[in-house]
Amino acid sequence: MNRAECRRSDALLRGAGVGLRAPHYRTFLETTPAVDWLEVHSENFFGDGGFDLHVLDHVRQRYPVSLHGVGLSLGSADEGPDATSRFAWHLEQLARLVQRTEPALVSEHLCWGDFGERHFNDLLPLPYTRQAVARMVERVARVQDRLKRRILVENVSSYVTFVADEMPELEFVAAVARASGCSILFDVNNLYVNSVNHGFDPVQAMDALPGELIGEIHLAGHLVTDDTLVDDHGSRVAPAVWKLYDEAIARFGNVPTLIEWDTDVPELAVLLAEAEAARARMEAVHA
Numbered sequence: 001m002n003r004a005e006c007r008r009s010d011a012l013l014r015g016a017g018v019g020l021r022a023p024h025y026r027t028f029l030e031t032t033p034a035v036d037w038l039e040v041h042s043e044n045f046f047g048d049g050g051f052d053l054h055v056l057d058h059v060r061q062r063y064p065v066s067l068h069g070v071g072l073s074l075g076s077a078d079e080g081p082d083a084t085s086r087f088a089w090h091l092e093q094l095a096r097l098v099q100r101t102e103p104a105l106v107s108e109h110l111c112w113g114d115f116g117e118r119h120f121n122d123l124l125p126l127p128y129t130r131q132a133v134a135r136m137v138e139r140v141a142r143v144q145d146r147l148k149r150r151i152l153v154e155n156v157s158s159y160v161t162f163v164a165d166e167m168p169e170l171e172f173v174a175a176v177a178r179a180s181g182c183s184i185l186f187d188v189n190n191l192y193v194n195s196v197n198h199g200f201d202p203v204q205a206m207d208a209l210p211g212e213l214i215g216e217i218h219l220a221g222h223l224v225t226d227d228t229l230v231d232d233h234g235s236r237v238a239p240a241v242w243k244l245y246d247e248a249i250a251r252f253g254n255v256p257t258l259i260e261w262d263t264d265v266p267e268l269a270v271l272l273a274e275a276e277a278a279r280a281r282m283e284a285v286h287a
Contacts, residue, residue, distance in 0.1 A: 015257075016257045016259065017259070018268075022052075036256075038059060043071045075124075091146055107153070110153045110173060157187075168205060190231060220261065222241075223235070
């Protein structure tokens with residue numbers, strides 16, 4: 001799939017969205033909350049029926065929807081026989097969901113989480129090497145060819161680094177995107193968490209990102225502990241992350257922005273207020 005063909009999936013979202021979570025299903029079934037778009041975790045909708053799919057089918061008639069994967073494990077090196085691997089199975093389920101829901105965007109994380117028969121249920125960081133870039137380009141190309149669309153890849157939060165690293169994380173993300181023709185989902189909170197955990201300047205790190213390839217931004221809260229920041233998606237966006245977001249949209253424009261909140265999910269009104277705050281910042285920065 002060439003770059004021009006993939007671009008048709010871009011620019012279908014505008015403004016600020018929130019994640020569609022089970023505690024808010026009834027509200028979205030019965031009313032039309034004021035939000036620009038919705039994002040769902042792809043794996044929650046791999047079944048052939050059930051209430052989750054019923055809700056998704058309903059809301060996608062009224063809102064643009066983005067599919068965000070958390071389990072494809074693009075970076076896993078040990079996938080077994082191609083046709084029977086967990087990666088191949090997962091990709092087929094995703095392709096079915098994409099065909100059914102016709103989402104505005106489809107995204108995944110640049111990470112790994114599988115080894116053999118084990119799935120670690122975590123987004124584990126890759127070594128940022130040229131060899132890993134080549135591996136990710138191969139995997140992203142395979143996904144895009146199967147889905148017949150451009151995807152976005154996301155930078156992840158991390159708590160360790162590798163001695164083998166040959167480049168900073170965002171340079172790695174940019175290299176994968178440029179070589180594969182995919183877009184970038186830029187998680188501002190993840191960048192901030194990593195900058196504190198690993199001791200680097202997050203504003204300077206953004207210099208590596210090609211603005212024309214950024215198709216979505218994520219914002220979330222994090223947990224502050226005595227010795228690290230934990231990307232737990234369980235609170236409001238922190239002031240330092242808002243400040244970094246202002247820098248991002250000043251550089252890259254009004255990129256569609258999602259408020260992520262996955263633990264201790266609050267009332268929907270709280271999420272909508274956070275989305276409105278992101279929208280107001282877009283308008284203020286580009287007034």
